[in-house]
Amino acid sequence: MPEEDANGKTVTIDGHRLAISHRDKVLFPGTDQTKGDLIDYYDRVAATLVPHLADHPVSLQRFPDGLDGxxxxxxxxxxxxPDWIPRVPFPKREGGHFLAPRIDSRAALVYLANQAMITPHRYLSPADDLEHPDRMIFDLDPPEGREEDAEVRRAALDLRDLLAELSLTxxxxxxxxRGFHVVVPLAGDEDFDAVRSFARDVARVLVRRHPARYTLAxxxxxxxxxxxxxxxxxxxxxTAVAPYAVRARAGAPVATPLSWSEVEGxxxxxxxxxxxxxxRLGQKADPWRDQGKHRYRLDAHRQSLTALLDREAPAGEED
Structure with missing residues (x-):
């Protein structure tokens, strides 16, 4: 925990003095969880969370008046x-740029929690090469109007098994x-168009195999x-929600990295x-702690993917 000044309204973290305000403000109505609870959570999870954020710019989802505001x-x-929170010049496609913040320290995370940042959303490319993503992501939610967790679990496992056929873990x-993110770490050699094309073709194989179950529509x-x-x-x-980020939803759910055995369970x-x-973190190490050691170059797997596509008959929605 941070060193707290006598007045209880400022804390010192890594040499930075942070003014903490309105700890008792309720951010999550229904559970009465406060801004102070949010600050304490991010302070305690920082050692696990910050390494997942430090190299990437983020977009901040803020609720100064809580979820009711x-x-x-x-x-x-x-x-x-403060100037010790790094900024990343992020070019806009239409011209100009904005200065995206980067959360590279516990102090930065706590400071932003005090700004009522509930959720940090991480960009898919690192700060030093914004044109080349270092992850490929599949976003899986249940069909509209349904909240059946079994469906998204099955989709995640089907996708895992298909990627294994391509020698991708x-x-x-x-x-x-409502769902899961399935992520493949990348070496950063391909641009976004190439990564999205590869991901779409992976999804096409799954749709061709299970046309009544999945769609790209x-x-x-x-x-x-x-x-x-x-x-x-x-x-x-x-962007995609960062690991261990609190979501701006009733009950303050957290985006949580899992082992595949937990999905199966x-x-x-x-x-x-x-x-x-x-x-959970006190009982189980972060399942994503070694993710950065396993990065793939997709071009090495393209031939295998093309072979799988050729092997499966096109789905009706491709007509």
Missing amino acids: EGFYQKDAPAYF PWVQTTGS QRKAQRRGRLFLDVLRNAYGA GAAPRDWTMRNLLR
Whole structure:
């Protein structure tokens, strides 16, 4: 825990004095969890969370008045942020740029929690090479109008098995919302178009194998109760919820990295919250701690993917 000044309103972390305000403000109505609870959570999880964030710019989802108030995404670090919070010049496709913050320390994480940042969303490319993602992501949510966890578990496992056929080992986390993210770490050789194309072709194989179960149709009306294999996040400027980030939802669920055996055992997207995640980390090491040691070059797997596509008959939705 940080060193607290006598007045209880400032803390010192890594030599930085942080003014802490309105700890008793309720951010999560229904559970009465406060801004102080959020600050304490991020302070205690920082040693695990910061390594997942340190090299990437983030977009901040803030709720100054709690979930009952109006929230917003903050991409551009304002001038009043302390100068020890790094900024990343992030070019816009339409011209110009914004200064994306980077969370590279426990002090930065606590400071932003005090700004009522509930969720940090991590960009898919590192700060030193924004044009080349270092992860490929599949976003899996249940079909519209359904909250059946078994469907997204099955999709995650089907996707894992398919990627294994390509000699790719994926990683999985709950989103803390309705589904799972399946992630393949990348060496950073391909641009976003190449990564998205590869991800789409992986998803096409799964749709061809299970056309009644999965779809790539972007329009909800065309999905007809099938689970959408969302690869659209693999794009310049897109983000994904960071591991161990609290979600801006009732009950303060947390996006939680899992082992595949936990998915097989019935893990659900909202099983972990701000109240029980720290106990989990006390009992189980971070399943994603070694993710950076396992990075892939997709071009080495393209021939195998093409062979799988050729082997499966096109699905009806491809007509």
